[in-house]
Amino acid sequence: MSIRFSFGGDEHIFAEVSEEMSLEAFFTSLSMTNAVKAAGITGVTEICPANASFQVKFDPDRIKPGDLLKELQSMEGAASKSDATLQTRIMEIPVFYQDPWTHETLMRFRERHQNPNATDLEYAAEVNGLGGVEDFIKAHSSQPWFVSMVGFVAGLPFLYQMVERKRQLQVPKYLRPRTDTPKLTIGHGGCFSCIYSVRGAGGYQMFGVTPMPIYDPTQKVSYLQDEMCLFKPGDIVKWKSVTRDEYDAAIEAVDANRYEPVIRPATFSLSAFNKDMGSTNAKLMETLHGR
Amino acid sequence: MAVNVISPGLSTTVQDLGRPGYYHVGIPISGGMDRFALRAANMLVGNDEGAAVLEAVFLGPELEFTVPATVAVTGGDLPPKLNGDERSTWEAFPVKAGDRLSFGYLKSGARVYIAVSGGIDVPVKLGSRSTYTLGALGGHEGRALKAGDSLPLGAGAGGKGAIPANLRRMPGNPAELRMLPGLYWHRITAAAGKQFFADTWKVAPEADRIGYRFKGGTALDFVPREQPFGAGSNPSNIVDACYPYGSIQVPGGTEPIVLHRDAVSGGGYMMLGCVISADMDLIGQLQPHSPARFVEVSMDQALAARADRKAALARLRAHLGR
Known part of the structure; x- marks a missing residue:
């Protein structure tokens, strides 16, 4: 994999690890950004990893663009050879699939959708050749997902499913983006799922909502007092389908600020995963459930 | 107080x-x-x-x-x-x-x-x-x-x-926004690239602190390719990536959007390059329907323009005795 570098104006270097999405490309992007961070290069002001690419913002008054480019290129060999093992976290995110709020919203924007006569979940099940909504929810929530990027808006995670490519759920985005999406909607577009951290425009299909805040600019939520944003690239997420009653109980706990998310430290090895996805994921589940 | x-x-x-x-x-x-x-x-x-x-x-x-x-x-x-x-x-x-x-x-x-x-x-x-x-x-x-x-x-x-x-600075008519081509510029044909700079665009009503949309120019022709896994089916789609400030994305190849100070930090649309740092201020002074052109510059020209802006600030400080 050879990284394609390009200047984004006079203040950014953009680096595309791969045109297509893969965990290998993500890991190279993450190890490159970690290496750039560790190098502490004068004039580098922001380092942003993405799914299969990354971006470095710099101050051209402090480092010449060409010099920074050379420095980044010199790191490429080490990053792509580095052992892709990650000390990370696994967390469980409750999802109330087929909730009334995303349903009300998707009905308002039916004319922007590929299939105005189906819900987003019905359409997603159909285009993935699954029997029905229940099968789709099972496919969505049974295996873990990787946070491969954080962004678009504050704290929004992009998630990549940890299964063989042929099993990956793929759903086109809306034909035209909606102007509204409920806060904490679980969305999906292309091969990525996401959680909308704030209410606003969006083009991803809507599957449900989580009661669990993931971004808090007021820093009052117990687990968001140090960092406003919950997610970091490299986090692993397991969706847990919950009922309306469970959702309501979680909301009550969130409102009283006594909601405790399930988050455990975890180790992930890309080579072990590629060798045996089933048992790697099973071990991650054991870690999550404290066994 | x-x-x-x-x-x-x-x-x-x-x-x-x-x-x-x-x-x-x-x-x-x-x-x-x-x-x-x-x-x-x-x-x-x-x-x-x-x-x-x-x-x-x-x-x-x-x-x-x-x-x-x-x-x-x-x-x-x-x-x-x-x-x-x-x-x-x-x-x-x-x-x-x-x-x-x-x-x-x-x-x-x-x-x-x-x-x-x-x-x-x-x-x-x-x-x-x-x-x-x-x-x-x-x-x-x-x-x-x-x-x-x-x-x-x-x-x-x-x-x-x-x-x-x-000692002040306001955009001209049409506004000239200097840009450094790059990022996914290679995704469009040479003719489309030439036309992009030749066209005079108009600021669309969708212009705010996140980004400024421009309309009225020619739709882009893309270099054909099989879309990479995870990118999405439209030729303007890419695997979701970071968006630099000033980057010019063109959803569907029709209306360029220049991201500004409240930019969305990433997404799945190809970008043609970035408006240079020296000209970002000008965008903030554009009204909807006002005409604008994109002007191709090199990195050296972008850095020279940046130095010009620093000099303009220095003149301001000198004028006010600061």
Whole structure:
């Protein structure tokens, strides 16, 4: 994999690890950004990893663009050879699939959708050749997902499913983006799922909502007092389908600020995963459930 | 020590020079869209150049002062009125407790910067007082101002003076936005690239602090390819990537969008390159329907333009004896 570098104006270097999405490309992007961070290069002001690419913002008054480019290129060999093992976290995110709020919203924007006569979940099940909504929810929530990027808006995670490519759920985005999406909607577009951290425009299909805040600019939520944003690239997420009653109980706990998310430290090895996805994921589940 | 908001204007927000360092979690830099005008306003009232001011777009607010202060309005030509009497833009003037500042109709430009001696003293969030409305972060309660708001003022001595027209900067007609091609420029044909620079575009109504959309030019022809896994089916789609500030994305290949200070930090549309740092301020002064062209430059030209802007700021400081 050879990284394609390009200047984004006079203040950014953009680096595309791969045109297509893969965990290998993500890991190279993450190890490159970690290496750039560790190098502490004068004039580098922001380092942003993405799914299969990354971006470095710099101050051209402090480092010449060409010099920074050379420095980044010199790191490429080490990053792509580095052992892709990650000390990370696994967390469980409750999802109330087929909730009334995303349903009300998707009905308002039916004319922007590929299939105005189906819900987003019905359409997603159909285009993935699954029997029905229940099968789709099972496919969505049974295996873990990787946070491969954080962004678009504050704290929004992009998630990549940890299964063989042929099993990956793929759903086109809306034909035209909606102007509204409920806060904490679980969305999906292309091969990525996401959680909308704030209410606003969006083009991803809507599957449900989580009661669990993931971004808090007021820093009052117990687990968001140090960092406003919950997610970091490299986090692993397991969706847990919950009922309306469970959702309501979680909301009550969130409102009283006594909601405790399930988050455990975890180790992930890309080579072990590629060798045996089933048992790697099973071990991650054991870690999550404290066994 | 406060400024009371009698009426908020269209969308008036507290802004300073921004909040760098959190783009990797999707929190953009924010801050004044026209930083040159923001710095100038602060210089005129004797503040640090990066003090928090009010940025108003198209329609000015009406404000009431509870203490004596010095005020300056820079940026677009939106005439300030003190107790109904017109004042000049780009010039410091004193106000007394109880005075009211309002505005006439916008004559040119798009945004004004209202600096008050001492600065707008809202709480600092992640190192900045700037408002990021999409994330409800910073500024006054994370949002645009509303009637009835009261904004605390810092302590400040006040300044004086005026900035003559030859030291100001506003976009031309058509506005010329210099850009460095790159990023996914290779995705479009050579003919499409040539046409992109030849066309005169118009600012679309969808133009705000997140980004400015342009319309009226020629749709892009893409170099054919099989779309990579995860990118999406439209030829303008890419695997979701970071969006640089100033980057020009073209969803569907039809209407370019230049991302600005409240940029979305990433997404799945190809970008043609970036408007250079020296010309970002100009975008903040463009009204919908105004004409604009993109002008190709090299990195060396971009850096020279950046040096020119630094020199312009130095002239401003020298003029005001700072």
